[in-house]
Amino acid sequence: MDVGRLSLNQATVQHLTAIEAIDLCRRHDIAAIGLWRDKVTESGLDATAAAARAAGVHVSSLCRGGFFTQGDTSSAAAAAAADNRAAVLEAAALGADVLTLVAGGLMPGSKDLPLARRMIADAVAELVPFAQQHGVRLGIEALHPMFCADRCAISRLGDALDLAGQFPAAAVGVVVDTYHVWWDAQLAADIGRAVGRILSYQLSDWILPLPPDMLLGRGHLGDGYIDLGAITAMVQAAGYDGFAEVEIFSQEIWDAPADDTARVVKRRFADLAG
Amino acid sequence: MDVGRLSLNQATVQHLTAIEAIDLCRRHDIAAIGLWRDKVTESGLDATAAAARAAGVHVSSLCRGGFFTQGDTSSAAAAAAADNRAAVLEAAALGADVLTLVAGGLMPGSKDLPLARRMIADAVAELVPFAQQHGVRLGIEALHPMFCADRCAISRLGDALDLAGQFPAAAVGVVVDTYHVWWDAQLAADIGRAVGRILSYQLSDWILPLPPDMLLGRGHLGDGYIDLGAITAMVQAAGYDGFAEVEIFSQEIWDAPADDTARVVKRRFADLAG
Numbered sequence: 001m002d003v004g005r006l007s008l009n010q011a012t013v014q015h016l017t018a019i020e021a022i023d024l025c026r027r028h029d030i031a032a033i034g035l036w037r038d039k040v041t042e043s044g045l046d047a048t049a050a051a052a053r054a055a056g057v058h059v060s061s062l063c064r065g066g067f068f069t070q071g072d073t074s075s076a077a078a079a080a081a082a083d084n085r086a087a088v089l090e091a092a093a094l095g096a097d098v099l100t101l102v103a104g105g106l107m108p109g110s111k112d113l114p115l116a117r118r119m120i121a122d123a124v125a126e127l128v129p130f131a132q133q134h135g136v137r138l139g140i141e142a143l144h145p146m147f148c149a150d151r152c153a154i155s156r157l158g159d160a161l162d163l164a165g166q167f168p169a170a171a172v173g174v175v176v177d178t179y180h181v182w183w184d185a186q187l188a189a190d191i192g193r194a195v196g197r198i199l200s201y202q203l204s205d206w207i208l209p210l211p212p213d214m215l216l217g218r219g220h221l222g223d224g225y226i227d228l229g230a231i232t233a234m235v236q237a238a239g240y241d242g243f244a245e246v247e248i249f250s251q252e253i254w255d256a257p258a259d260d261t262a263r264v265v266k267r268r269f270a271d272l273a274g
Numbered sequence: 275m276d277v278g279r280l281s282l283n284q285a286t287v288q289h290l291t292a293i294e295a296i297d298l299c300r301r302h303d304i305a306a307i308g309l310w311r312d313k314v315t316e317s318g319l320d321a322t323a324a325a326a327r328a329a330g331v332h333v334s335s336l337c338r339g340g341f342f343t344q345g346d347t348s349s350a351a352a353a354a355a356a357d358n359r360a361a362v363l364e365a366a367a368l369g370a371d372v373l374t375l376v377a378g379g380l381m382p383g384s385k386d387l388p389l390a391r392r393m394i395a396d397a398v399a400e401l402v403p404f405a406q407q408h409g410v411r412l413g414i415e416a417l418h419p420m421f422c423a424d425r426c427a428i429s430r431l432g433d434a435l436d437l438a439g440q441f442p443a444a445a446v447g448v449v450v451d452t453y454h455v456w457w458d459a460q461l462a463a464d465i466g467r468a469v470g471r472i473l474s475y476q477l478s479d480w481i482l483p484l485p486p487d488m489l490l491g492r493g494h495l496g497d498g499y500i501d502l503g504a505i506t507a508m509v510q511a512a513g514y515d516g517f518a519e520v521e522i523f524s525q526e527i528w529d530a531p532a533d534d535t536a537r538v539v540k541r542r543f544a545d546l547a548g
Contacts, residue, residue, distance in 0.1 A: 111499060111501040112501065144420065145420070145458070146418065146484070148456075148457035149457075149482060150482055150499075153457075155458070156458075159459050182387075183419040183422035183427075183429050184419070184430075185387075185429065211486075213483075214483075214484050214488065225380060225423040227385040230385075
């Protein structure tokens with residue numbers, strides 16, 4: 001994968017504002033950035049979009065919509081739907097390649113996973129026409145099964161593909177995140193059937209031991225256990241030619257100077273790209 | 275599931291010796307116990323077997339063989355094979371229903387998961403004739419994907435079944451552990467095709483947040499997110515009529531008096547059994 005396809009997800013430099021992260025990419029000649037909605041709101045949507053345009057930094061993804069299972073009342077569902085429509089509008093304003101959807105876990109007080117998954121499918125179906133109207137593609141992200149209860153009941157790439165496959169490929173695809181899917185014995189087969197559906201590719205490494213906060217157990221590319229070269233080759237063989245976003249949640253990396261982090265991210269990605 | 279099918283895995287009362295745990299089962303009228311090899315060695319194999327017979331407590335499982343991927347030298351492989359044959363002999367001496375196999379993760383220094391899985395399959399194939407000679411059934415346990423790198427590259431029940439299916443059902447089956455497999459969207463389908471292959475059923479609950487040591491994030495039945503009633507019904511519908519082992523790794527439970535733990539385990543299992 002060409003080093004020009006590197007994108008920096010701003011979660012990797014969590015302590016920067018969106019506009020600071022865009023400027024970091026510009027200074028380090030990183031062509032694209034993955035943005036988070038809370039950070040975009042903080043800097044202002046229009047100001048962030050203008051800063052990205054001025055810097056010549058493309059927005060490879062906006063994270064995130066989803067969390068469709070927060071409640072079973074009509075008002076909770078309506079609030080989630082409204083928030084997702086707002087996310088679509090933000091993605092459109094930013095010209096993001098994809099709006100990433102993290103589906104949500106079990107409903108509060110419920111242990112019914114099949115029900116949660118039906119709610120997710122229904123909510124995606126409801127969102128698709130609005131996203132299509134605004135030219136925003138939706139990317140369903142499978143999260144590691146250790147997040148199934150509380151964050152995302154879509155646990156495998158295959159499950160994300162099965163859901164995306166219910167909608168036109170122009171509207172809905174998947175996000176392949178190495179951290180979440182690397183362990184899956186069906187990964188090669190699932191990436192193989194994902195042709196035309198991969199809307200985003202995200203990279204980080206699996207390190208051990210996991211820290212006390214299991215959301216933060218990620219490492220720089222090459223520091224952990226994932227065969228990133230093999231997975232990247234599969235994603236490329238499936239025809240994906242978009243950006244490769246490095247997204248690392250790590251207190252240690254957040255504590256490092258952002259310019260140092262940008263340098264390490266670039267170097268490790270270049271090593272991977274070969 | 276009849277309350278008479280309750281078995282207490284001794285990992286739930288980690289601070290007891292094997293013989294103390296057997297006596298705990300006898301006092302609380304728990305018909306069976308799942309034993310661990312280190313504890314059996316500590317109390318002595320013959321003494322433990324004699325204690326179980328005298329107490330009328332059946333050994334529902336011996337944990338564990340496996341860890342087939344510890345090294346790629348012939349001496350490392352030979353040591354693993356010898357240790358697994360010793361485990362078979364111990365399971366035979368204890369009259370255990372199954373020897374549980376935890377396959378092992380990536381080889382040291384390797385990121386090659388397909389290779390690890392081939393090594394595991396080869397090692398099981400090598401062990402099967404010896405196990406058959408000694409009348410011991412091997413149960414392949416899928417561990418949660420968060421343990422893939424370092425403990426078990428068999429991450430889904432379906433993967434365990436595919437591996438077991440390479441051997442006669444009389445020799446090799448699977449262990450279904452709710453903690454490891456509950457999240458899987460294919461779980462119902464996989465249990466459905468596991469008829470005749472389920473050799474052990476283990477229960478604990480998924481609690482959040484995970485503690486700093488992610489091995490210890492389990493809770494008493496009903497304290498977490500798993501729909502244990504639904505999974506138990508699936509396992510029964512697949513014809514499993516063996517013991518249901520409660521196996522909970524939890525510092526909090528280990529810190530509680532063992533008699534209290536036995537009472538809670540029985541009460542929660544009775545609630546589940548209906």
